[in-house]
Amino acid sequence: MRSFVFPQLGKDPLGQGVVKLPSLGQVKFRQSRPYPEGYQVKQARIVKRASGFYLMLTFQAALEICAPPVRGHIVGGDVGLEYFLSTSDGLQIERPKFFVDMQCKLKLLQRRLKRKKLGSSNWVKSHKQIALLHERIANTRKDFHFKVAHQLCDAGDVIAVEQLNLIGLSRGMLGKHMLDAGHGQFLNQILPWVCFKRDKAYVQVDARGTSQECPACEHVVKKKLADRWHDCPNCGASMPRDVASAVVIGQRAVGRTVQQNTCGDGLAGIAA
Numbered sequence: 562m563r564s565f566v567f568p569q570l571g572k573d574p575l576g577q578g579v580v581k582l583p584s585l586g587q588v589k590f591r592q593s594r595p596y597p598e599g600y601q602v603k604q605a606r607i608v609k610r611a612s613g614f615y616l617m618l619t620f621q622a623a624l625e626i627c628a629p630p631v632r633g634h635i636v637g638g639d640v641g642l643e644y645f646l647s648t649s650d651g652l653q654i655e656r657p658k659f660f661v662d663m664q665c666k667l668k669l670l671q672r673r674l675k676r677k678k679l680g681s682s683n684w685v686k687s688h689k690q691i692a693l694l695h696e697r698i699a700n701t702r703k704d705f706h707f708k709v710a711h712q713l714c715d716a717g718d719v720i721a722v723e724q725l726n727l728i729g730l731s732r733g734m735l736g737k738h739m740l741d742a743g744h745g746q747f748l749n750q751i752l753p754w755v756c757f758k759r760d761k762a763y764v765q766v767d768a769r770g771t772s773q774e775c776p777a778c779e780h781v782v783k784k785k786l787a788d789r790w791h792d793c794p795n796c797g798a799s800m801p802r803d804v805a806s807a808v809v810i811g812q813r814a815v816g817r818t819v820q821q822n823t824c825g826d827g828l829a830g831i832a833a
């Protein structure tokens with residue numbers, strides 16, 4: 562088991578750095594932030610990670626939150642492999658280099674593990690190192706995603722991205738669509754969450770054909786994967802390919818309504 566939930570807590574379960582859990586009693590923990598005021602704690606989840614045990618608390622308040630209207634400056638965003646994200650304003654955010662370094666280190670550790678005798682204490686140590694690095698990579702990625710999401714929210718009032726169908730993608734589609742779970746985490750969890758917090762409208766659009774359409778004149782410009790530049794023979798528009806599709810994504814968001822923000826378990830996990 563990686564985690565388990567206490568769906569109900571007793572009366573006044575929280576103290577400074579201490580929580581009262583059913584059948585476990587008082588448990589001390591390092592409190593990373595103050596409890597939000599005016600909220601009621603609803604449930605507690607204990608998560609086991611390589612670096613230790615974590616306590617995730619879910620709070621509830623009786624608040625009516627209106628979805629922000631789809632108006633103001635629309636920023637379209639397109640995720641890809643060459644650049645992590647390109648926006649309709651022409652901003653292109655590169656994939657951070659430190660991931661490559663960390664992946665190299667991971668490979669090294671995995672090679673070392675192979676030379677250890679299965680089940681020996683050195684094998685256990687090596688295993689632990691790998692698990693810790695995996696966790697650090699995940700944390701670093703999450704941190705990067707949050708920063709990009711805030712950058713997007715700084716740039717506009719409406720954030721439009723493509724609806725990413727990860728199941729469809731993993732089945733033999735090529736190129737740009739060799740996106741990984743990281744892109745899914747960004748588009749489907751972290752970005753909507755940050756938009757929610759920042760009171761920005763978050764819109765998902767059907768992105769089929771966005772990379773082939775000219776943002777200036779809607780002319781279909783067939784591009785192969787290797788074609789990284791959009792040059793329209795019809796109207797002469799010229800820009801990086803990903804920026805062109807980000808503009809089209811932004812255009813498709815016009816007149817759309819905001820999806821309901823689903824702040825389910827997935828988001829709770831991210832907020833922790």
Ligand SMILES: [Zn+2]
Nearest residue numbers: 775778793796
């Ligand atoms: Zn054109």
